[in-house]
Amino acid sequence: MARKISMKTAVNEAIDQEMTRDPSVIMMGEDIVGGAGCKGEEDAWGGVLGVTKGLYAKHGDRLLDTPLSESAYVGAAIGAAACGMRPIAELMFIDFMGVCFDQIYNQAAKFRYMFGGKAETPVVIRAMVGAGFRAAAQHSQMLTPLFTHIPGLKVVCPSTPYDTKGLLIQSIRDNDPVIFCEHKNLYALEGEVPEASYAIPLGEANVVREGKHCSIVTYGLMVHRALDAAATLAKEGIEVEIVDLRTLSPLDMDTVLDSVTKTGRLVCVDEASPRCNIGTDIAAQVCMQAFGALKAQIEQVSPPHTPVPFSPTLEDLYIPSAAQVADAVRRTLKGGKH
Amino acid sequence: MAAITPIVMPKWGLSMKEGTVNDWLVEVGTQIDVGMPILDVETDKIANAVEAPDAGLLRRKVASEGDVLPVKALLGVLADPDVSEADIDAFVAGFVVPTADAQDDADAAPAYQYVEVDGLRIRYARRGAAQGVPVLFLHGFGGDLDNWLFNIDAIGEKHPVIALDLPGHGQSTPKLPGISLQALADFVGHFMAVIDVPQAHLVGHSMGGAIAAQLALSQPQRVASLSLIDSAGFGSEINTGYTEGFTRATSRRELKPVLELLFKDPTLVSRQMIDDVLKYKRLDGITELLESLGSALFKDGKQTTQPSLALASSNTPVLMVWGRDDQIVPAAHAAHAPKGATVELLDGAGHMAQMERAGDVNRLILRCIGD
Numbered sequence: 001m002a003r004k005i006s007m008k009t010a011v012n013e014a015i016d017q018e019m020t021r022d023p024s025v026i027m028m029g030e031d032i033v034g035g036a037g038c039k040g041e042e043d044a045w046g047g048v049l050g051v052t053k054g055l056y057a058k059h060g061d062r063l064l065d066t067p068l069s070e071s072a073y074v075g076a077a078i079g080a081a082a083c084g085m086r087p088i089a090e091l092m093f094i095d096f097m098g099v100c101f102d103q104i105y106n107q108a109a110k111f112r113y114m115f116g117g118k119a120e121t122p123v124v125i126r127a128m129v130g131a132g133f134r135a136a137a138q139h140s141q142m143l144t145p146l147f148t149h150i151p152g153l154k155v156v157c158p159s160t161p162y163d164t165k166g167l168l169i170q171s172i173r174d175n176d177p178v179i180f181c182e183h184k185n186l187y188a189l190e191g192e193v194p195e196a197s198y199a200i201p202l203g204e205a206n207v208v209r210e211g212k213h214c215s216i217v218t219y220g221l222m223v224h225r226a227l228d229a230a231a232t233l234a235k236e237g238i239e240v241e242i243v244d245l246r247t248l249s250p251l252d253m254d255t256v257l258d259s260v261t262k263t264g265r266l267v268c269v270d271e272a273s274p275r276c277n278i279g280t281d282i283a284a285q286v287c288m289q290a291f292g293a294l295k296a297q298i299e300q301v302s303p304p305h306t307p308v309p310f311s312p313t314l315e316d317l318y319i320p321s322a323a324q325v326a327d328a329v330r331r332t333l334k335g336g337k338h
Numbered sequence: 339m340a341a342i343t344p345i346v347m348p349k350w351g352l353s354m355k356e357g358t359v360n361d362w363l364v365e366v367g368t369q370i371d372v373g374m375p376i377l378d379v380e381t382d383k384i385a386n387a388v389e390a391p392d393a394g395l396l397r398r399k400v401a402s403e404g405d406v407l408p409v410k411a412l413l414g415v416l417a418d419p420d421v422s423e424a425d426i427d428a429f430v431a432g433f434v435v436p437t438a439d440a441q442d443d444a445d446a447a448p449a450y451q452y453v454e455v456d457g458l459r460i461r462y463a464r465r466g467a468a469q470g471v472p473v474l475f476l477h478g479f480g481g482d483l484d485n486w487l488f489n490i491d492a493i494g495e496k497h498p499v500i501a502l503d504l505p506g507h508g509q510s511t512p513k514l515p516g517i518s519l520q521a522l523a524d525f526v527g528h529f530m531a532v533i534d535v536p537q538a539h540l541v542g543h544s545m546g547g548a549i550a551a552q553l554a555l556s557q558p559q560r561v562a563s564l565s566l567i568d569s570a571g572f573g574s575e576i577n578t579g580y581t582e583g584f585t586r587a588t589s590r591r592e593l594k595p596v597l598e599l600l601f602k603d604p605t606l607v608s609r610q611m612i613d614d615v616l617k618y619k620r621l622d623g624i625t626e627l628l629e630s631l632g633s634a635l636f637k638d639g640k641q642t643t644q645p646s647l648a649l650a651s652s653n654t655p656v657l658m659v660w661g662r663d664d665q666i667v668p669a670a671h672a673a674h675a676p677k678g679a680t681v682e683l684l685d686g687a688g689h690m691a692q693m694e695r696a697g698d699v700n701r702l703i704l705r706c707i708g709d
Contacts, residue, residue, distance in 0.1 A: 198620040204589050
C-alpha cells in the first residue's frame with residue numbers, strides 16, 4: 001500500500017527493511033546510535049539530521065557508532081564488504097569524503113578488477129549533498145562529479161521519496177560500491193511510497209515530464225527547479241521534457257539521446273560546480289553521439305565556479321534557480337536553425 | 339422548454355480529479371449520436387475520447403482546448419434547434435460544478451478499502467448505487483482494478499460496483515492463494531463471502547474472465563451473470579510472448595513495446611501507465627510470482643486449462659465481448675461461445691476492449707445485467 005512519507009523516512013525505511021531481510025547488512029556512522037559518545041538508545045540521534053533514528057532500537061549492535069574519523073570507518077566498512085558483509089557507511093556530509101579517498105577510489109573501486117573478479121565490495125556510502133542549508137562552503141558541496149569520474153564506483157542521487165527507497169534498496173543489494181547522495185534540502189519532501197520493499201535498477205533514468213520543444217537533463221534537487229521552470233514555460237506554449245538521471249554511474253545515455261533526438265534541444269542543469277560536471281559530460285556525449293539531432297546550441301545551468309558562499313543572500317544567488325533554467329530554455333529555442 | 343443536455347468532464351478512475359481538454363472532435367451544429375466521440379480529454383493516467391451521453395445537436399462548446407477542468411465541469415451543451423441562444427446562455431451561466439467536497443460526500447466511502455481474505459490483504463473499491471446485485475470486476479494477468487477506470491463509474495451510476503486487486507496483483511499482498519484458475523476462483527468466492535456479497539454479476543477481463551467462468555461452474559449460486567471481455571479459457575492459443583515479456587521486463591524501455599501489444603492504438607500506452615506497471619513489477623517477489631502463475635496457466639503458446647468452454651452446461655447468462663484486433667487472446671475464440679451467449683466483436687479495439695471501446699462495452703454490460 002502506498003502512502004505519503006518524506007524522503008528522510010524513505011531512507012530510514014529502506015535501511016530498516018534491508019536489515020530485516022538480510023542479516024549481513026550493518027551500518028556505521030557518527031552519532032547514529034548514541035549522541036556525542038553517550039551509550040544507549042533512549043537518546044539515539046540517528047545521525048546528524050536524525051535520518052536513521054529508531055533503527056538502533058530495532059537492530060541493536062548491527063549499528064555501530066564510530067569515532068570522528070571518516071577514514072577509519074569508511075575503510076572498515078570497505079574491508080567488511082570485502083569479507084562478506086553488506087555495510088552502509090553514513091558520512092554526514094559528502095564534503096568529508098576527502099579524508100577517505102584512498103579507501104574509496106584506490107581500494108573499494110578497484111578490488112573487483114585487481115583481484116580478477118574474486119573480490120566484491122558491496123558497500124554503500126551514504127552522504128548528504130547540496131547547498132541551501134546555510135552550512136557554508138565545507139558542508140554544502142555537490143561533489144557527485146568527483147565520484148562519477150572513478151570507474152568501479154556507482155553513483156546515485158535521487159529526487160523523490162519513491163526513487164530514494166527503491167534506489168537505496170538496490171544499492172544495498174548491489175555487489176559494487178555505491179556512493180548514495182542524499183540532498184539535504186529534499187529530506188522533508190513528501191511523496192507516495194509503497195510500504196513493501198522494491199528495488200529500482202541502477203542506470204535507468206526517469207522521464208518525469210514529456211515535452212517536444214526542449215530536453216532538460218538533470219538530477220537531485222534540480223529536477224524540482226526544472227519542473228518549476230517547465231510550469232512557467234508551459235504558459236508560454238513551450239513544452240519541455242525533463243530527464244531525471246537518478247543514477248550518474250552507470251549513466252542512462254539511451255534515454256538522454258532518445259529525448260534529445262525527439263526535441264532537438266538540450267539544457268543541462270547541474271548543481272555541481274560548472275567545470276567537468278555531470279552537465280558538461282552529458283553535453284559532450286550528446287555532441288559526440290547525436291550532433292545531427294541538435295537544432296541549436298546546448299545550454300548549461302550550473303552555479304558559478306566558486307565555493308558555496310556563507311552569506312544567505314549570496315548562497316541563494318549561487319544555487320541555480322527555476323528562472324535561470326527557464327531563461328536557458330528560451331535561449332536555446334531562439335538559437336540555431338528553425 | 340425543450341431539453342438541454344450538458345456534456346461534462348467524465349471521471350475516469352478513482353483518483354481522477356481533473357482533466358485537460360485536448361481537442362474537440364466535432365463542430366457546433368453537428369448532430370450527435372449516443373456514443374459518438376465528441377472531444378479528447380487527457381488525465382495524468384491516460385488520454386481518451388469523451389463519448390456523447392445522449393443524442394442531440396451540439397449547440398455550444400463551453401470548454402476550450404487546453405483548459406484544465408474538474409470532474410463534472412461543463413464541457414459543452416446539446417440542445418434541440420428550437421432552444422434559443424439565450425436559454426443556452428442561461429443554462430451555461432447557471433451550471434454549477436459540484437465542488438470537490440460535495441463529490442466527496444456523494445462518494446462518502448474512501449476510494450479504496452482493504453480487507454483480509456485467507457490471510458492476504460486485498461485492496462478493493464466499492465462504490466455506486468446502494469441497492470441491487472453488485473457488479474464485481476475481475477482484472478487479468480498482471481493487471482489491477484485501474485484496468486476498469488472507464489467502466490467502474492459508468493456502471494456504478496445504476497448498480498453497486500466492486501473491483502478488487504487479485505492477490506499478487508496491484509496493491510494487494512504479493513502472494514498467490516494458488517496457481518490454478520480453481521484456486522483463484524475459490525479465492526474470489528471467499529472474498530465475496532468476507533465482504534458479505536452472496537451474489538454478483540461478474541465482469542472478467544482476460545485471465546479474470548477465466549476465473550469468473552470457473553467460479554460460475556463451481557459456485558453457480560454466487561454468479562448472476564458473466565460478462566467476459568477478451569477472455570481467457572475459450573481456447574488453447576494465447577500470446578505467451580506477451581505474458582513472458584510482461585513478466586521479464588524490468589525497464590520502461592523493455593516494458594513499453596510489451597504493453598503496446600494490449601491495444602489496437604499503441605499511443606494509449608502513456609508514460610504514467612508504464613510507470614504504474616513498473617512500480618508494481620518492482621515490488622519484491624512479483625517477478626517470481628508472475629513467473630509461477632504464468633507458467634502454470636500459459637505455457638508454450640497454450641492455455642493449460644479452458645474452463646470457459648464448459649459454460650455450455652451452465653445456466654448463467656453470458657456476454658462475450660472481444661476486440662477484433664486482440665493480439666493476446668485471439669478473437670476467433672469468440673466462436674467457442676456457449677449456446678445462448680451474446681457475442682460482440684468490436685472494431686478498433688485490441689485486448690483492452692473495455693478501455694478502447696469503453697462506451698460500447700459499458701452499454702453491453704448494462705444490457706447483460708438486465709438494465
